[in-house]
Amino acid sequence: MGSQNIQLDKAGKLKHFLSIDGLSKDHITTILDHAETFTSVSKRSSKKVPILRGKTVVNLFFEASTRTRTTFELAAKRLSADVMNINLESSATKKGESLSDTLKTLEAMQADMFVVRHQDSGAAEFIARQVAQNISVINAGDGRHSHPTQAMLDMFTIRKHKKTFTQLRVAIVGDIAHSRVARSEIHALQILGVPEIRVVGPKTLIPTEIGKLGVRTFNSLESGIDKADVIIMLRLQQERMRSALLPSGREFFNTFGLTKEKLRLAKSDVIVMHPGPINRGVEIDSEVADSPESVILQQVTHGIAVRMAVMSLTMGRV
């Protein structure tokens, strides 16, 4: 995986943001620190800063995701960029134009940044390898591979609540197999020095090769979240489940749904996270989603700040 090289410039600074894999602790800390400055912007009466004024950000969505597109669009607009939303399912590709020609055409229109969402793993890196020198590419989720801004907003949220990463026990619970988030989380947690990372879920939803990443696997929620400092619930990607890997949402809830009662097994100051949108009563009980332990809505807020940070850092506007 060579994204290590491609996403950094010669001075080792972020040029694209494609995956957590290949970044140093310093890169990640820089993003987190920079995002911190933007949380205050979002609280101001006027939430706009002129950092990307006159820049053109193109949302290249090969896969529809209103929620993710909205966060990137908001982040870009609050940086004063012009935003073009291009749904590539309904665009020139239909007319038989190749992806490469579409990209070159958008470059020729002097786009400055592509925010890419694609159903195929590796698509964002593929695009980053194609684009002109001056363009930054941000991965907004590619296949099952990576969703690095989601991982970063989660790290940001953990840092807000926990003093240090180096003594944490973090449990990632649910549909690990279909999650582009889980992989990015694991990389980020490791780089930040988290000593114990657990993946928790039914055998059918945990890839067998996951052990290679240096995480511990649990097939029981109770033991998986035992004394955890942080629980990251994953969305049960029902629409992605193509084969009968799961009996039903209800049955999943009975064994892996996080309830207030089960949550008592974790540490008393545990925080519960979820990338959203949540399936109440499937992977998480409503009572937990709305509990003081839940930081789910804070994650959304932090997501805007983190995306503003990544956008301005990759554009060299700090």
Added chain:
Amino acid sequence: MGSQNIQLDKAGKLKHFLSIDGLSKDHITTILDHAETFTSVSKRSSKKVPILRGKTVVNLFFEASTRTRTTFELAAKRLSADVMNINLESSATKKGESLSDTLKTLEAMQADMFVVRHQDSGAAEFIARQVAQNISVINAGDGRHSHPTQAMLDMFTIRKHKKTFTQLRVAIVGDIAHSRVARSEIHALQILGVPEIRVVGPKTLIPTEIGKLGVRTFNSLESGIDKADVIIMLRLQQERMRSALLPSGREFFNTFGLTKEKLRLAKSDVIVMHPGPINRGVEIDSEVADSPESVILQQVTHGIAVRMAVMSLTMGRV
């Protein structure tokens, strides 16, 4: 109907704009006066004012309406706000997220205003009761209940042409039963002191309980518009007519369509209004729509100014 409380803050000022019902004459006059200042903005070479600069306005449309969305989007942009259009039929709700969670997520993104269009009566108020303290909700039409900005732009248009409301005879003609506009108009006209409000239409299109609102019912166009100062034609909502309440557009035109000839029954300085889009040859003859008595296009212009006024007032930016 408790929207009276919810749409006002503790000082009695507009916080949300959900329905005309519950507002005082003073509230309405404040909106009209404020809108007056924005009519000059729209005539200027640059139509932008920085009143909502750095604010995020979210158009939450659960029901498609290009025309209404366009007017709110234009109003928000001319106030320098950032606008996000979210069509909720095609968004996260499809993924099984609850409305409440969608709202909380948008709040967490630091939205400042929701402009809500919904097919169900009461939806805007329901949303206003859910949102965080700092968010304003504008009702852009909910079911058959209310369309208060439409009513306000009509009041604005009447005030432009008639010196006082307290001596007017106003006839509202057409599909009263399916109209969210009619109800809002009646409330606004009453609050402003209009002594004679008439509803005019075939029995099948006038709800039996309408008399309770203190209006006079006419089932003949000729007697209904007799000596009227203002005629408000309603759009025949053909797409809403689910049962066979009407024979045909042509037959409706013969009995309730406003023609130049019938218009002579009204006062000589009558004005003719219509919320648009008009069905020429169904509820209104082309000759009337294009006549000097018609103020239909002025209504559209006033709609932008009134929406700018409501947006800035509810946001406390005056």
Added chain:
Amino acid sequence: MGSQNIQLDKAGKLKHFLSIDGLSKDHITTILDHAETFTSVSKRSSKKVPILRGKTVVNLFFEASTRTRTTFELAAKRLSADVMNINLESSATKKGESLSDTLKTLEAMQADMFVVRHQDSGAAEFIARQVAQNISVINAGDGRHSHPTQAMLDMFTIRKHKKTFTQLRVAIVGDIAHSRVARSEIHALQILGVPEIRVVGPKTLIPTEIGKLGVRTFNSLESGIDKADVIIMLRLQQERMRSALLPSGREFFNTFGLTKEKLRLAKSDVIVMHPGPINRGVEIDSEVADSPESVILQQVTHGIAVRMAVMSLTMGRV
């Protein structure tokens, strides 16, 4: 064709931009010179100029074209205008509103410019004849009739590479019959004094009346591009071909596809143009599309500058 009158104001300056036909050499040169100033804007770190700040540009697309809409939207945003995208297939026209009423409604919202794309020839001029005095109409392609901004960006590109128009041999190759571009190109080239304009293609794709325009017709690619200074390849509009005028893309390529080998027949400093999106292996070989002779991506870049020029000139903002 009376667009000559309608697109100019009384002082003879551009008011609308509907077709090349009817413009003087001076009009065209003014646009080209003005576009030159905008090419530097697009290279600046901030690509925004305040020329149309506070103006409302409405993209009225009766026919979907993401690519064309994107270029106009970008051009308008870089001029600091507010842009409203209205897809009229999915809008009020569905509710039975006439085009004329839709236009009047948008005017009443104080739109300043309509960028019109329509499947019918003459639609842009029809609209320009309807709109209020203060509104400018830009033709973004109407039926088979005209696509004047495409012609202008091509002229701009030719001027960048060739010192003078008055000694050029220009070959337009491909589907002349279904091309709205070809007609506009021919007019522009003639006005600029190009002595030899050739149209090249199979008989079925060249209208018989084309000779009247003063161009030479070739049914062989080899003889058509012989010693050409400029080759303009047209897109094979497969989706427009309603009857069986062509055997297949492959067969077309064998006889009219531009290959590196055939390109040797042209002058050694020939430039190859194409309006995009290109069909590699149908009208043009990949090797040619990516060759030093190809200026296809430069055309895209120039397209933004030319559209910025046309928008600011028609709005009297120079």
